[in-house]
Amino acid sequence: MYEKKINILKEASEESKRLFSNYARVRNYKKGEAIFRDKEEVGCFYFLLSGYVSLYKISSNHEKKVIFICKAGEILNEVMVQKEFASIYAEPLSECEIVSIDKRKLRMIMENDFSVAEAMMESMASKIRRLYRQLKNTPNAVRMDQQLASKIWKLGRDFGVETERGIEVKFDITISFLAEMLGAKRETVSRQFKHLVNKKMVELNRRRLCIRNMDLLQEYLPK
Numbered sequence: 001m002y003e004k005k006i007n008i009l010k011e012a013s014e015e016s017k018r019l020f021s022n023y024a025r026v027r028n029y030k031k032g033e034a035i036f037r038d039k040e041e042v043g044c045f046y047f048l049l050s051g052y053v054s055l056y057k058i059s060s061n062h063e064k065k066v067i068f069i070c071k072a073g074e075i076l077n078e079v080m081v082q083k084e085f086a087s088i089y090a091e092p093l094s095e096c097e098i099v100s101i102d103k104r105k106l107r108m109i110m111e112n113d114f115s116v117a118e119a120m121m122e123s124m125a126s127k128i129r130r131l132y133r134q135l136k137n138t139p140n141a142v143r144m145d146q147q148l149a150s151k152i153w154k155l156g157r158d159f160g161v162e163t164e165r166g167i168e169v170k171f172d173i174t175i176s177f178l179a180e181m182l183g184a185k186r187e188t189v190s191r192q193f194k195h196l197v198n199k200k201m202v203e204l205n206r207r208r209l210c211i212r213n214m215d216l217l218q219e220y221l222p223k
Helices: 014-025 103-112 114-136 145-160 176-182 186-198 216-220
Strands: 024-028 046-048 054-058 066-069 087-091 096-102 161-164 167-169 204-205 209-211
Touching: 014 096, 024 209, 046 103, 054 096, 066 167, 066 176, 096 103, 103 114, 103 145, 114 204, 145 161, 145 176, 145 186, 145 216, 176 186, 186 204
Parallel strands: none
Antiparallel strands: 024 096, 046 096, 054 066, 054 087, 161 167, 167 209, 204 209
C-alpha cells in the first residue's frame, strides 16, 4: 500500500489512510516532464512515491535556480494550503511515481486527524530550515568553491549510495544542473568543479557524480 510511503500519513489513523486512498490518484511521470509550473492553478497536493523531483524557480534573466530536490515520501507543494496557484516549478530528475489528492479532500482529512495536519506543518518547517541554510551560503558570504562543495556533500548525504569508487548520487548530474542549484554561471561552476576533481574529492563520469572522499569534502565546507 502506497500510504505507507507517504511521510505525512505515517502517524495517521486507519480511517485517514482509507480516505486518502479513496480520493488519491497515482500517475507515472517521465524524466523532464512537467508536474506543475510556477503560477499555474493547481487544485491538488502531490506526493512523491518513487524517483526524484527538482523544485525550481526561473529568474527575470530566464536562469533556472534549483531550490529543493525531493525524494520518495515527500510532498511537493505544501504551499497549496494557502493558495490555488503554484509558486514553483516541479520537474522529475528520473522516472517518477506520484500520487495526487484534491486539496479540499486532504484539508478535510487534516481537520479530522491532527497527526496529518501536524506532519504537514513539520514538512513545511523542514523546507523553511533548508532555506535558512541556503541563505547562509549566499554568494556574498561564502566562496563559490565552498558553496559547490557544500551542495555536492549534501547530494551525497541525501541521495548517495556506496560504490567501489565512493558515494555515487543516484540520478543524473551535470555541471549545468550544479550551476542551477547554485544560481551561478556554468563556466564558473565548471572551473570550481575541476578544482575539486584535482583535489581528488569528486569525479563526474557519464552524468554520474561520485564523491570519492566524503570526509575530505566535509573538511572543505564553510565553517
